[in-house]
């Protein structure tokens with residue numbers, strides 16, 4: 001599944017440049033017309049992330065993990081459709097050892113270079129053809145330290161492991177097209193030893209004991225998911241299952257027993273908060289909800305993993321829960337087209353905190369705006385243009401991003417603003433969107449040009465004059 005409009009435009013430009021240079025690729029006649037898919041989608045921050053030449057529709061991951069040795073045994077079955085005649089294609093994959101690969105049931109040649117895994121099938125794949133690739137692998141998966149110093153990928157925890165993937169960490173536990181523009185459905189089957197459990201995204205579709213006492217849980221994600229939102233939490237958990245939204249959505253929570261007492265009251269409020277967010281943001285986009293709460297040392301920050309966000313115990317507070325749940329609409333259902341569009345995630349999730357304070361704590365969003373406006377760190381760079389990868393999670397992306405939304409509210413008034421809040425995720429439900437999609441959408445709902453607002457608040461350098469609201 002793919003809506004990588006901006007990225008594809010880049011690929012077209014390259015193809016055009018090659019043609020203009022008189023290069024026609026690797027031959028024409030006979031059966032040899034396919035070329036290898038490119039090893040990256042030219043994301044502004046992670047140019048090698050993702051791969052071109054195909055579109056993944058489904059991942060079926062069959063994993064087994066042993067916390068005692070730290071070893072993961074995996075098999076990924078990837079269903080995809082070729083978007084060109086393909087002689088070979090790449091997957092993003094970090095660490096681990098590949099034991100074998102097939103394409104449509106026949107062994108494929110495997111090559112690895114850095115974070116790129118190349119599969120060359122026996123026969124070329126024709127443009128438009130659906131194909132199935134399998135990769136079997138094992139080893140001790142890696143932790144990835146991002147340029148901003150935060151840790152993602154595969155994290156060992158006190159009693160198991162935790163997989164976090166924003167922006168690139170999912171490359172550490174399964175091979176795939178790990179750019180947010182290629183969203184897919186998932187089935188994640190995880191086998192773990194007796195005494196521990198495995199939680200992932202979506203609906204628990206089956207749970208079995210194996211003959212040797214181990215347990216297998218299968219998690220089904222029916223809606224498209226960007227790979228950075230996949231998670232896996234293995235360990236001892238205190239779990240609850242309830243429903244929300246008129247009994248339609250199962251709410252599964254898994255909390256480390258060490259932090260369970262402190263998390264109890266807030267955990268019980270998830271259905272009520274889902275109700276409130278649905279009233280403001282529109283229909284809940286997924287078939288399941290919940291939360292995973294770990295010890296502080298196990299996770300360094302909260303993350304909006306699809307349907308089931310992850311929290312360190314001390315961050316499991318009301319505003320962080322409201323924030324990560326809001327991401328289910330903004331970020332998870334409507335995902336960024338490239339990592340440059342990241343502010344579209346964090347602005348709305350931060351604004352959800354401001355709205356919660358307004359509705360439940362007698363703090364008008366205007367107050368939150370003024371506090372953000374007074375924060376020097378918010379003005380380091382324009383939210384739609386983080387200078388480097390390490391700035392993607394910087395204060396401007398969150399605080400100045402939310403200020404952009406508040407400025408829209410001031411310009412268009414509450415009725416139109418709330419129409420935009422729910423209309424934007426409806427417009428791009430389960431898809432991807434660019435910053436330009438957003439500004440055009442807002443202008444179309446507002447019925448007028450707002451380029452002055454974008455120039456100053458979204459793209460402008462430095463702190464503007466204080467708006468007179």
Ligand code: ARG
Nearest residue numbers: 146150166301302303304393
């Ligand atoms: N998106 C997360 C949030 O809800 C933060 C992730 C931080 N990750 C990182 N690599 N710095 O705000």
Ligand code: ZN
Nearest residue numbers: 323327346349
């Ligand atoms: Zn966030």
